Amino acid sequence: MxxxxxxxxxxxxxxxxxxFVTAMLFWAIGRDPIEAYAVIVHVxxxxxxxxxxxARGVPIVLATLGLxxxxxxxxxxIGAEGQIYLGMFAATGVVLWGAASHxxxxxxxMPTMVVTAFSVGGIWGLIPAFLRAKLQVNEVLxxxxxxxxxxxxxxxxxxxxxxxxxxxxxxxTIPFPDYALIPLIPGTTITSGxxxxxxxxxxxxxxxxxxxxxxxxxxxxxxxxxARYAGISYMQVALLGMLISAGLAGLGGLSIVSGIIGRLRxxxxxxxxxxxxxxxxxxxxxxxxxxxxxxxxxGLVTAGEALQAALRIPFSGIQVFQALIFLFVITxxxxxxxxxxxxxxxx
Amino acid sequence: MDTSPSKKLVEMRDIVKSFPGVLxxxxxxxTLYRGEIHALLGENGAGKTTLMNILYGLYRPDxxxxxxxxxxxxxxxxxxxxHLGIGMVHQHFKLIPPxxxxxxxxxxxxxxxxxxxxxxxxxxxxxxxSRYGWKINPFARIWQLSxxxxxxVEILKVLYHGADILIxxxxxxxxTPQETRGLFESLKKMREEGKGIVFIxxxxxxxxxxxxxxxxxxxxxxxxxxxxxxATREELARxxxxxxxxxxxEKESVEPGRPxxxxxxxxxLGEKGVPALRGITLIVREREVLGxxxxxxxxxxxxxxxxxxxxxxxxxxxxxxxxDVTNKGPRAFIEKGIAYIPAERQRExxxxxxxxxxxxxxxxxxxxxxxRRAVINWRMVDENAxxxxxxxxxxxxxxxxxxxxxxxxxxxxxxxxxxxxxRPGGKTPRLVxxxxxxxxxxxxxxxxxxxxxxxxxxxxxAIFLVSEDLEEIFQLSDRIAVIFEGQxxxxxxxxxxxxxxxxxxxxxxxxxEEIPA
Numbered sequence: 111m112x113x114x115x116x117x118x119x120x121x122x123x124x125x126x127x128x129x130f131v132t133a134m135l136f137w138a139i140g141r142d143p144i145e146a147y148a149v150i151v152h153v154x155x156x157x158x159x160x161x162x163x164x165a166r167g168v169p170i171v172l173a174t175l176g177l178x179x180x181x182x183x184x185x186x187x188i189g190a191e192g193q194i195y196l197g198m199f200a201a202t203g204v205v206l207w208g209a210a211s212h213x214x215x216x217x218x219x220m221p222t223m224v225v226t227a228f229s230v231g232g233i234w235g236l237i238p239a240f241l242r243a244k245l246q247v248n249e250v251l252x253x254x255x256x257x258x259x260x261x262x263x264x265x266x267x268x269x270x271x272x273x274x275x276x277x278x279x280x281x282x283t284i285p286f287p288d289y290a291l292i293p294l295i296p297g298t299t300i301t302s303g304x305x306x307x308x309x310x311x312x313x314x315x316x317x318x319x320x321x322x323x324x325x326x327x328x329x330x331x332x333x334x335x336x337a338r339y340a341g342i343s344y345m346q347v348a349l350l351g352m353l354i355s356a357g358l359a360g361l362g363g364l365s366i367v368s369g370i371i372g373r374l375r376x377x378x379x380x381x382x383x384x385x386x387x388x389x390x391x392x393x394x395x396x397x398x399x400x401x402x403x404x405x406x407x408x409g410l411v412t413a414g415e416a417l418q419a420a421l422r423i424p425f426s427g428i429q430v431f432q433a434l435i436f437l438f439v440i441t442x443x444x445x446x447x448x449x450x451x452x453x454x455x456x457x
Numbered sequence: 458m459d460t461s462p463s464k465k466l467v468e469m470r471d472i473v474k475s476f477p478g479v480l481x482x483x484x485x486x487x488t489l490y491r492g493e494i495h496a497l498l499g500e501n502g503a504g505k506t507t508l509m510n511i512l513y514g515l516y517r518p519d520x521x522x523x524x525x526x527x528x529x530x531x532x533x534x535x536x537x538x539x540h541l542g543i544g545m546v547h548q549h550f551k552l553i554p555p556x557x558x559x560x561x562x563x564x565x566x567x568x569x570x571x572x573x574x575x576x577x578x579x580x581x582x583x584x585x586x587s588r589y590g591w592k593i594n595p596f597a598r599i600w601q602l603s604x605x606x607x608x609x610v611e612i613l614k615v616l617y618h619g620a621d622i623l624i625x626x627x628x629x630x631x632x633t634p635q636e637t638r639g640l641f642e643s644l645k646k647m648r649e650e651g652k653g654i655v656f657i658x659x660x661x662x663x664x665x666x667x668x669x670x671x672x673x674x675x676x677x678x679x680x681x682x683x684x685x686x687x688a689t690r691e692e693l694a695r696x697x698x699x700x701x702x703x704x705x706x707e708k709e710s711v712e713p714g715r716p717x718x719x720x721x722x723x724x725x726l727g728e729k730g731v732p733a734l735r736g737i738t739l740i741v742r743e744r745e746v747l748g749x750x751x752x753x754x755x756x757x758x759x760x761x762x763x764x765x766x767x768x769x770x771x772x773x774x775x776x777x778x779x780x781d782v783t784n785k786g787p788r789a790f791i792e793k794g795i796a797y798i799p800a801e802r803q804r805e806x807x808x809x810x811x812x813x814x815x816x817x818x819x820x821x822x823x824x825x826x827x828x829r830r831a832v833i834n835w836r837m838v839d840e841n842a843x844x845x846x847x848x849x850x851x852x853x854x855x856x857x858x859x860x861x862x863x864x865x866x867x868x869x870x871x872x873x874x875x876x877x878x879x880r881p882g883g884k885t886p887r888l889v890x891x892x893x894x895x896x897x898x899x900x901x902x903x904x905x906x907x908x909x910x911x912x913x914x915x916x917x918x919a920i921f922l923v924s925e926d927l928e929e930i931f932q933l934s935d936r937i938a939v940i941f942e943g944q945x946x947x948x949x950x951x952x953x954x955x956x957x958x959x960x961x962x963x964x965x966x967x968x969x970e971e972i973p974a
Contacts, residue, residue: 321831325815325822332810338767339797339805340819341787 120446121392124438132431141421149420150413159412161299165370167408168292168303169194169362169379173386174393174400175307175314176358181395182318183351184331189238189253191383192260193231193356197363199264200230202283202374205290205367206272216289223290223364231360232353234260239352243345257383265376272374283374292369303365304405310358311397317354318397327351359383380411381429388436391443407432464491465527466622466653467512467543472521474507481507482518483677489622489653494644496668497657498697500899501865503674505657506548509624512655513545514538525622536565544615545624550607554600558582561599562614578617585613589643604752605636612643623647624655629663630925633752634960641667659697661690673697698900709915713935714743715778717888717919718764718795723773725759733759735943736773741888746910746920748934748951750927752963756943757923758800761892764921765797766790778887791820794887796876798869798894800923806872807860814842814856817875824881841879849874850905866902869894873906877913885916892923907933927956941965 133143153159173190180187201223208214214222238252265281274284295302318324326347330337337344362382367374385407393399414428467489474482481504489495497505510516512523514532523530525541532538538545552561559579579595586593591609599607608628615623625644629637644654644667656667664671665685672682673696680696718741727733733756741747751757762768763775766787775783777793797820799805807816818827818838826837842856851870853863860868873894877886891910895903910933914920924930930937931951939946939962946962947969961967 320833320835322823322828322833323831325833328811329808329819332808333804335801335805336808336819338787339799340822341791 117394117446120442121394121439124442125392125435127438128431128434131434132427135430136423136427139423141423146417146421146423149416150410153409153413153416157299159416160409161294161301163409163412164304164405165301165365165408166382166411167405168301168307168365168369169382170385170389170407170411171307171401171404172310172362172365173359173383174389174404175310175397176355176362177386177390178393178395178397178400179314179318179327179351179358180355181390182331183327183347184334185239185242185348185351185355186250187235187238187253187352187355188250188387189235189256189356189383190359190362190386191379191381192253192257193234193359194363194366194379194383195257195260195264196234196356197227197231197360198367198374198378199260199267199363200226200360201364201367202267202272205286206283208290209284209287216287219287219290220292220368223368224361227360227364228357229360231363232357235352235356235359236349239348240345243348261377264374264378268374268376274373281376285373286368290368291372292365301365301369303369306361306365307401307404310361311401314354314358314397323347323350359386362386380425382411385411385432388432388439391436391439460490462527465489466491466525468524468527469508469512470522470524472508472511472523473519474504474511474516475519480677482511485521485674485677485679487672487679488682489655491653492648492651493669494648494654494656494667496664496671497655497674498659498661498664498671498693499674500659500697501897502676502899503697504677505674506626508674509545509626509655509657512538513543513624539565539618539620541622542620543622543624544618544620546608546611546615546626546628548626548628548630550611552599552607552610555598557596557598558593558602558610558613559595561610562595562617564614566618582613582617585616589646590639591643604631604754605633605639608632608640616647621652622655623652624657626657627659628656629658629660631753633963634927634956635964637663661693664688664693665690675699694900708911708933711744711915713745714917716740716742717778718921719774719776720763721774721776723763723775724771725763725768726771727756727759732771733943734763734770737763737940737943737945739938739945739948741919741921743887743917743919744914745936746914746922746934748930748937749921749923749940750930750937750959750963751925751940753925755940755963757892757940759943760940761797761799761890761921761923764888764890765795767797788823794880794884796880796886796889796918798872798876798889798891800892800896802869802872807868809861809868810859812857812859813846813851813853813863813871814839816860816871817842817845817856817879819875821875821879821881826881845874845878848878849909866898866905869898869902869906873909877909877918885913886918888919888921889913890921890923893925894922895924895926895929927959930959931956939963 136143136146153163173194177187177190204223204226208219238249238256241247241252242249268281268283272283274282292301292303294300318327326342329340329342330344330347366378371378389400389404389407393403410428410432414425417423417427418425465488469485469487472482472485485508487508499505507516511518514534514537523532530541559575559582562582563578582595593606593609628640632640647654658664668685670682670684671688671693673680673693675697720737720739723734723737724732725734737760749757749760759768763770766782766785766789769784774781777795782789782793803809808819818841822828822833826834828834839856846853846856849870851874852867860871877889880886889910894906898906910920922933934951936948936950937959938948939959941963942965
């Protein structure tokens with residue numbers, strides 16, 4: 111058996127290996143790796159940059175918490191990115207409608223955005239769940255392909271009907287009014303989205319461990335045939351689970367337009383939904399670990415931007431770093447499972 | 458039999474093999490001579506298969522020596538083993554279903570020729586088969602073959618690769634009594650040709666039917682090796698289990714009551730969408746065990762799933778306690794008090810990654826007192842688990858232990874405890890559908906499961922027992938229904954029939970005209 115400590119050690123080892131290989135890459139393109147890592151560390155200590163890091167961490171955390179629900183039921187939702195775009199679309203739609211019609215009191219703006227972003231993101235996630243439950247369509251393909259649909263749909267809106275008429279032709283919507291933005295925690299540089307993350311983590315933990323739905327999600331995830339035997343409807347669990355999973359990613363989308371950019375623009379998410387997959391695995395599908403892990407990865411996104419500015423390292427540099435972490439972690443997962451196999455052959 | 462040293466085919470000396478937490482082989486000595494069928498007897502988990510997997514190169518021993526034909530050898534892989542003339546037929550077939558017999562047999566052959574001469578190989582395979590009194594079409598596809606024929610192909614494969622040391626791991630578990638007898642005849646012919654055969658089994662009758670010598674293993678050690686002339690049934694059973702075994706099960710005679718489950722002309726499809734049940738009519742009553750005998754794969758799984766509401770019927774009616782529940786879904790059946798002990802406890806009957814308490818409510822978590830509205834009441838779940846663990850003597854450190862870490866026998870006890878004693882409100886089940894309930898269990902756990910089923914029969918439950926073990930069917934059943942290709946070939950009483958008759962019906966060679974209800 112693999113103990114918890116070995117498991118954690120393998121994960122940490124994977125991250126260190128990624129740090130090392132990325133350093134080699136920085137060195138290979140003629141940058142000083144020590145200087146580069148100094149920039150990365152700086153992101154986490156400078157109060158201003160820390161605030162930005164947290165803001166970027168929020169969508170990652172929310173999407174990760176959603177993915178944890180899906181992955182726990184063994185549903186390979188690769189579509190958090192698309193679900194994020196749908197959430198951004200929904201939140202922005204509410205703002206634009208509210209600004210144009212003046213029918214929404216400012217106090218109701220944020221609650222309406224939250225409900226809409228969750229619902230629209232969630233409904234987007236129901237499509238692959240339904241296809242899987244009804245026709246056994248592989249969800250990896252559907253969720254992945256639907257990301258492109260979602261992203262290009264948002265492109266269409268901001269290049270077309272939603273373009274700010276006073277924006278000098280740039281593909282941007284109007285800036286959000288203040289009451290449609292996520293406020294900072296008073297007296298800090300940190301977004302109150304972080305508090306939302308903690309609240310959502312508590313809810314996800316509660317649903318998974320205390321409710322019938324959570325029990326059903328875990329049974330479905332562990333063994334589909336045991337779920338059938340228990341009289342659990344796969345359709346029902348898959349739909350509800352994905353509504354939650356994709357809905358949380360949709361909230362992640364809201365936190366991008368209202369917490370980072372303040373408006374909608376093309377490619378508003380630099381792959382937060384994919385980063386969330388990495389974070390979900392790194393946190394071993396544990397909602398408590400997902401919050402700090404997601405915020406750290408938000409810092410890495412900020413670090414990527416800082417590296418671009420300070421050392422002219424392309425943003426893909428930091429993506430390579432993230433990808434390496436993931437690569438080494440899944441390799442580590444394989445190693446963990448390999449040692450499990452050994453104790454298997456007892457007869 | 459000649460046991461001079463020159464006739465030694467295999468000698469395994471002081472073999473030690475441990476897996477994390479278990480010593481599977483503890484200084485085991487084993488010798489196989491030319492021209493003998495050596496039975497390797499022991500309960501599940503005694504280390505028989507481990508020992509033979511070492512000889513076949515699947516595992517490496519931690520300590521010990523292996524000599525083949527007097528020469529010390531290192532066997533690093535099955536390829537090495539085959540090279541030394543050692544072949545093994547596993548309990549679960551390792552054939553490729555869409556390929557033909559000949560393609561399967563020549564797979565892995567190190568032929569010097571670049572081009573495969575399939576025609577010649579087919580010819581050679583037919584010749585080889587006829588030598589042992591078998592008939593097989595070398596161009597038949599594996600999926601078209603019966604279990605008995607598949608096994609024949611497995612053995613042919615080993616022989617064709619030139620093995621003269623054969624290891625058969627529980628070869629009769631998928632065979633009808635007639636097929637078993639045929640297999641034994643062929644094995645005896647191979648013995649006469651001077652081959653050495655290791656026959657792994659936990660069935661005593663088989664040891665007496667084919668063995669020359671027997672080695673008994675218990676808990677990783679060899680407890681005795683003797684020639685069959687000196688062995689008695691009681692002695693071997695005692696050696697195998699470590700205590701005297703009662704061969705008779707006390708069974709009170711009780712009068713069956715009202716019908717609980719009625720199947721009327723039921724048709725249903727199997728996994729691949731082909732008809733698996735073709736017009737089944739059966740009744741199970743209170744205080745009655747109806748045994749379903751048949752060769753695995755003749756519709757038993759589908760029948761059990763129809764009886765528990767897990768599989769839809771395409772035609773016919775399913776009635777429970779007078780209420781039509783046809784295609785009402787598994788929850789309706791659970792609520793009617795239908796318990797189900799499925800064949801695959803690790804995959805279906807349990808969620809082995811979840812803990813014992815969680816598993817003990819797997820089919821009842823949605824009812825009070827285990828949950829209210831959307832929320833599970835873990836205190837009640839734990840209390841229920843404590844109670845069942847005590848009542849059904851489940852050995853576990855605590856109820857929060859992951860079920861994966863329990864032994865096979867205790868895992869099965871978890872399933873049995875939940876299905877028989879786990880209904881909310883402590884109600885006894887109306888019907889217990891038990892599929893292979895003792896498969897893979899040791900003698901002690903087997904005895905326990907059988908006794909428990911009979912106890913619930915006396916308490917008023919109807920028992921629907923599907924088993925591949927004829928002895929079990931005969932011991933437990935009040936009536937036996939024999940299934941063949943999705944049809945009932947006849948319903949008989951164990952006291953008025955024989956293994957012979959049931960065997961013929963299992964093979965589809967006999968059908969009783971009138972089916973007594």
